[in-house]
Amino acid sequence: MTSTSGNSGISQAFKQVGGEVDYYGLMQQIHRFRLIPLACALVFTTSYGWAQTAASPTAPSRKPATESAISEGELFYETLLGEITTRTGDPGAGYALILDAARRSGSAQLYQRAADIALQSRSGEYALAAAKAWKEDQPQSRDANRYVLQILIALNQVSETTEPLQQFLRQTPLPNRVGVLTAIPQMYARVSDKAAAAKVVQEAISTELSSPSLSSAGWITVGRMQLAAGNKTAAMDALTKAHAADASNDGQARLALDLMEEGNKDAEPFVTRFLQQPNASEIRMLYARVLLGQSRFAEAVEQLTRTTQEKPDLAEAWLLLASLQAQNQQLVQAEQSLSRFLELAQNTSEPLSNARVLEQAYLLGAQIAEKRGDVPAAQEWLKRIDNAEDSFSVQRMRASLLARQGRMPEARVLLRNIPERNAEAQRMKLLAEAQLLKDNQLYEEAYKIQADLLKQNPEDNDLAYEQAMLAEKAGKLDVMESLLRGIIQRQPDYHHAYNALGYSLADRGIKLQEAKRLILKALEFAPDDPFISDSLAWVEFRLGNKAEAQRLLKAAFEKKPDAEIAAHWGEVLWSQGDTEKAKSVWREGLRLNPDNTTLKETLKRLGVSL
Known part of the structure; x- marks a missing residue:
């Protein structure tokens, strides 16, 4: 890479250097004279580009004092001429004049001004030349050294x-x-x-x-x-x-924590040891977020609960805890945590009380109400959001509430009428409509919308994965398998594809050894994911390893209470003759999600009435 490759980053880099410099502080004590001769002189000034007029980036440092003496009047003249030349469109000439004045006077302010002129013109090498001349002239100057350091970094x-x-x-x-x-x-x-x-x-x-x-x-x-x-x-x-x-x-x-996010398990003990110290609430919050990213939901809830106990006035912890509790169908606890967050947000001047975060809180309130089946309460939550018509999330929630009331055509029209500012906004609208249809078990229609999206973005593995899931729901198993194998070929670390394909094979009772290999491969990338553990348990069950399946499912459910995991765990227990325990697990699954298709089909297939 050439030395000028960093020029585009110069301006950004110098936001870190310091505030504005008083370029004219040096001249405040100089008599203001010769203005008329100066004006006359400017008439004859010729403008040149950087390459012709600016001082060479490798120009020598200032001359000995005997050769470079400059009077106050000359300094004023040369400085002002450089400023006017710069401001009238010839920064190269202005830079040369200012840098020459700096060398002859030894003025730190003029060296800095010369460097700034070059920086503002994205001429990194010339800025570096001015900074180096400044540092050579004043080797102990902190500002000169700081300019040299920052420019070198910006120039790579x-x-x-x-x-x-x-x-x-x-x-x-x-x-x-x-x-x-x-x-x-x-x-x-x-x-x-x-x-x-x-x-x-x-x-x-x-x-x-x-x-x-x-x-x-x-x-x-x-x-x-x-x-x-x-x-x-x-x-x-x-x-x-x-x-x-x-x-x-x-x-x-x-x-x-950053190492943990990169998949380094050996870093976690350093976090847990630190959490034993007092005043570790902020780190505990960050730890909870990392655990969430690793699908370690139960541990994340534990850390957030402890955070709210140690620091009950930390509003962000209450909001995140409420969200997790809502996901786990702990709706009473979620409402209590959300209420505590809102109480804190109303009594603080911290950024948590801003409109964006409050919108997230009100949306969460609407989601909790929807989970309880209370559509009017959910609508009241949405009314509390300022400029709700401009929020995609709010419109999506309104569409969901309409669909819940059996007004699917209106819900789809609402989504389609959301303004499209760019191609990404259009994509988000179509994804939202496909998800709405999927949530309401209209799989064939959702599949068609997703197919159109995938045609426009055939290399998008996330879209392909969602299309595969819809293909399975729509009974197009060959399409699903083809899509998932295509994802694995394009992106060998896309662990969701390994898991989905392995689970599908296991669920159909075919290619069980391949299914197990696929799921184990997924676990290499996400070893703590309870849903992948659920898939492994299911293939073990199909292979006849009921004890191992029961162990895996119990651990997975403890990590993430989920209706689908409950369906599988209950069936394994049922097959082992532990019918009362199976019914207890299924009841808990229905409490978590009474509409879960897998659970309902399992109970129907086994002829179980709860």
């Missing part, structure tokens, strides 16, 4: 940043150095060669890594740089060293 010249980064740290007061270390990964976030950046940073902060007060923060920085580079082993090693240096640093818990 990572290998040259070691010394500027070391100086940046040396010049930072010791009490503030932890904060600087913490910010380093963000400073390098946009570089293209993440591995080179990780190597440079570790070398640059070697002194901090051996300091008792800074070692933990330093190793966390190294870990984050290595994780960004995709080196999970090195990141894990850095995490271990950070923990050894200071187990109370919440940065190591956050790094461990």
